[in-house]
Amino acid sequence: MKIKLTSVYVDDQEKALRFYTEVLGFVKKTDFSQGPYRWLTVASPEDSDGTELQLALNNNPAARAYQQALFQQSQPAAMFFTNDVQADYERM
Structure with a gap:
């Protein structure tokens, strides 16, 4: 068993x-x-058939309140893996 899809709420999908x-x-x-x-979903180019990340529109008041509460507590909604965080930081 594995996770196929997870979601993050976004204010603007585009x-x-x-x-x-x-x-x-x-x-x-x-x-x-x-x-x-x-x-709308995206996936890692390293595993395009792996876990998809849904970019869900944050137009649900309950989801918005949840998102804001997590932000205020400095809780991440998603975590990413990289082999070279410095290189990715500089690229962004």
């Missing part, structure tokens, strides 16, 4: 997609809309 693809180097995996709803 802006988040640009950040995850253009800055972090992720690849867009799934992108489809139905009415006002958009399902």
